[in-house]
Amino acid sequence: MTDESYTQYFKLSMKFFEGHRTPIQGGRVRKVNKMNKTLIGVMGPGDGATEDEMKAAFELGSLIAREGWVLVTGGRSAGVMDAASRGAKSAGGLTVGILPSKVARDVSEAVDVPIFTDMGQARNNINVLSSRAVVACGMSAGTASEIALALKAKKKVVLLKLNQESEAFFKSLGGDDVVVAENPREAVDAVKKIIGA
Template sequence: MRVIIGVMGPGENATPEDLRNAYELGQLIARSNLTLLTGGRPVGVMDAASRGAKQAGGLIIGILPSGNKNSVSDAVDIAIVTDLGQARNNINVLSSDVVIACGMGLGTVSEVALALKSGKYVILLNNDPKSYEFFYRFSPDRVFRTNTPQETIQLTHDILARLSLFETK
């Protein structure tokens, strides 16, 4: 079975830095032969990560909040239609072996909280120490912060090796 890396982050409110990081992270995930999972919509971090992974030949799963495929990113290979709205966030995190939050928004906060509550490892790719401090209080052994996509993919590999899901080279 393929390892799935969930990349979560702001949609319409993503910053240019969030979008650059997400695109590069998508590429690095694909080049590591990992499967990318996003929220599937054609906006923000989910679209940027999907486009990056697609450019690098990766496999992309999009978990859509709507009941149809009308608003799916062109870069998504497998669209999962949920008709669950924001409740689909639980599917996003439960389906991911590691969750990476690229930037922060209200939906992202809920995904990080659900991931930590489910015992998942979470990497926060952002330069905001306050979000890290907040989540660290609840799960100091499962939440990490990185500053670059390269640091993030290395930490992802380390976590997957710890879980025996990935062999380091």
Template structure:
């Protein structure tokens, strides 16, 4: 049996997450489940909860890698919880666990995870017009190293289709 693809969804936590972010993240979760991939998130609120909720509603498997040491801190849609006790350092674990990353808005934590994925040359897709710090890097690179281009897409279906193409390329 082949290993399942693992797609990390990152973005706004509860603070700063809008209904639009939640809708997009939910739809991304649904599409990930429909692709028979595993959804990985940081396991907390906002985009993470919405994506996991979408994946669960579509019959998918969800994993939450949380910064706390107590598994009960994860959102209710996580099938598997990995309580790291690592605080924000867990951003690197999230990035390394992923075969590819989908970005929905976000703040400094999302930027940290994006940089960790970038340094490890993980394929990345960002949904346009979500008002996160990644916007200025869409369809470009974070720095002079040009490790991996952050591909811009317009919706959830295109995000999952594109990340799967990048993973298997």
């Protein structure tokens, strides 16, 4: 490619996302839209997750993928994080895992995009800030921190498979920003409503 043609190519490409049709995609002419995808978080227990919670998480992940959303989890190869990611991959979705560690150990193999924070549990705040809405599936200290951080950031949270004390507490804490769902289908419908999809 000559330098002149490269400059021309570059300038055209810079227009790529400005709503113009682009002539540079292998000859195909197509309308390009804004790329930022919708990320939905699923948070829940790791090693202490029950089979019931993991089953729900798997289905959640699958339904989230079917909506065309990107799944965000804590990324570890354990519990709800892992099951939700597997569910999303089983439906052909894209999965992001935001990890507490700095090395690729203990990462769910169902995570496409592992983000290594080396921040321990402070990464929980990144999980919720990166999610348009958060579904909590089951309860643990880490999950409780994620729900609380989401409410602090004015994010809406859908609760699934929480025990009575947990539900009562987070409803008293979050008011209308907290929605209780009976099953994964209801949870995803609640997310749809939250994000206006």
